[in-house]
Amino acid sequence: MTLRPSLLASLVMLTALGAQAAGRIPYGGELRVAHSGPTELPEPSLADSPLEATLHGLVSQPLCQGMPQGHAGPALAHGPSRPSPQVVRWSLPAPAQAQALVRAWARLTGSEAPSPYRALLFPLMGEGRQLSASGDTLELTLAFPWPDLERALCHPALAPPRSAPAALGPFSPSGTHTVDARLAWPPGRPYVDRLRLQPTDERGLSRLWSTQGTQVALGVAPDPGSGTGAALYATYLAWSPRKVPADFRQAVERALDREDLTRLFVRGPAVPMPHLLPPELMPQAPSPRPPPPPESRAGRKVTLLYDTENEDQHAVAERIQVKLHDLGYTVALTPLPRAGLRARWASGDYEVMLHSLLLPPVPGPALAVVLDAAGRKDLLGVELPRIGALPEPTARDARVRERALALGPTLPLLPLYAQGLALRAAPEVGGLSFDAQGLPRLDGVWLQPGAVGGSGARR
Structure with a gap:
């Protein structure tokens, strides 16, 4: 059974309190962290997958x-x-x-x-x-x-x-793929002295884990031995209403099966997302299947932009291309680097695009990001003051969910799925937990007594 963030955090807190009481939490040691992310990260607004945000947050x-x-x-x-x-x-x-x-x-x-x-x-x-x-x-x-x-x-x-x-950040760069603990980090210095980052691909990640070449593996496939952060990395299909046929939404909703996408075409942990916000933020009642679109007409063409740095988007874009072909659409696929994709979004220079965003773990701010991503920034001045006027958190969150359900069908944006980050840790690694954003808190990790030297021996 995969550990959810709240359960994992509770277990870690109890372990930490017990260890502190017994004086067993040691400072020091080097922790090896393997990951399947990039070696060079862009600015934080573009390094927004859970894995990229984790790596960026080590030093900023x-x-x-x-x-x-x-x-x-x-x-x-x-x-x-x-x-x-x-x-x-x-x-x-x-x-x-x-x-x-x-x-x-x-x-x-x-x-x-x-x-x-x-x-x-x-x-x-x-x-x-x-x-x-x-x-x-x-x-x-x-x-x-x-x-x-x-x-x-x-x-x-x-x-x-x-x-x-x-x-x-809690660590400072100290060499190629290494970061050292920042002793003056305001919340308190990390327990380990150094993280040695090991960038690799999925196959390399599996090999390093199986050969005990790493102590923490980030971005693994979820299984009963992994911990999983909140699934808040949401992917949407967005379009410019004036540049696509009038029945485009109906055709896409009819053609795509979100369960099929999450099971076969994107890496887990992933969940279907039939509504504007992920299941972590609002209940996901099944969305009704739309009626068939009008009879297929040849000559309907759209260009779909997707993130060339996101392998899941590539697979989903090809799936959309195949499914819409059956409804009379010719879909041309155009891969773009993430910076170019966001620039096309900002200028409105697109017909259809896949847009993945790391949503905040709070419904109100999450809805704000989604509305802006849908090209409806004008709605922020209408919706947010009414939400913010409610002093009680439960009332605000309920209002957000109500508005998300009402606004969803009116936006040129179709929610598809949400993903989280899964990891595995060796037995000698203690204190590993997730924050509310679904990111692992590596600054709170310690090596159990006997493993402070970073030997990585498994028990």
């Missing part, structure tokens, strides 16, 4: 970290505090970190590299465009009540780029 973190209990835990910043209901204040380690965050957020909302993650900043006065830091303090003024702001700002896409001089 956002303001805070989403905790499994639902609150914003410490990361880069101390706080937050609310001196008034419409003002949120954060204290950072130094003015350089505050300025780095301001610059990173400005890129999301500016014309240089616009991103759907800019919707996380929409509740700020001026959407954060005129944001400035005063020394090591970041003061954020809200344009309307938004109780979920603190948790929204924990999103990995809001971290500074790794290349920024002021980027700060």
Whole structure:
């Protein structure tokens, strides 16, 4: 049985408390971490798969970290505090970190590299465009009540780029594929001294694990021995309504079987997503199968853009091409690097595209990102103030789910599936847990006594 994040976190917490009480949690050692991700990561708004976000977060973190209990835990910043209901204040380690965050957020909302993650900043006065830091303090003024702001700002896409001089994380780069523990990391230094990262492909990942060549394997296929983070990496099919035939949505909904996609064409852990938000954020009642579209007519052509850096998108794009052919559509496939794909999204220069996004673990901010990704940023000013006006979290979340159901059929965006990150850890690895975003917290990992030298021996 696969461990869910909440259960795994609870087990880890009990283990940690018991170990601390007995004085057995050691500092030190080198931990080998194999992964099937890229060796070079782009800026955080583009390094947004769960695996990429995990790797990026080792050396550059956002303001805070989403905790499994639902609150914003410490990361880069101390706080937050609310001196008034419409003002949120954060204290950072130094003015350089505050300025780095301001610059990173400005890129999301500016014309240089616009991103759907800019919707996380929409509740700020001026959407954060005129944001400035005063020394090591970041003061954020809200344009309307938004109780979920603190948790929204924990999103990995809001971290500074790794290349920024002021980027700060629990580890610091120390060589090719190695990062060392940052002793002055504000929440507390990591337990291990060093992570040795081992980039490889899926076959190499399996080989390293089976030969005991690694102690943690990130991005494995889920099985009874793996831990799994929340499935919040959601993939949508988006289109420009004026550039596709009027029956396009009906044809796609009729042709595609989400269960079929998740079972045969994407890597797990994956779940079908018939509604705007993943099952982690809202119940997924089966969506009714639409009636057959009008009789097929030859000559209906669309171009489908997909992320060449995402193998699952390639497989799904080919499946869509085959299934729509039976309904009279000719689908031309165009692979693009992720930066090019997001640029085409931002300019509206596409007919159809696959869009994968790491959604926040909070329904309100997640809906904001999805609405912007659908090209309906205008709806943010209508929907978000009404949601934020509800002080109780349960009432806000219920309102979000209600609006997601109502808005779904009106958007040029079809939800397909959501994915998480699975990992395996050797017996000598302790303290491994997932945060609310579904990312493993490697800064909290320790090596059991007898394995501090990083030998990797299995028991």
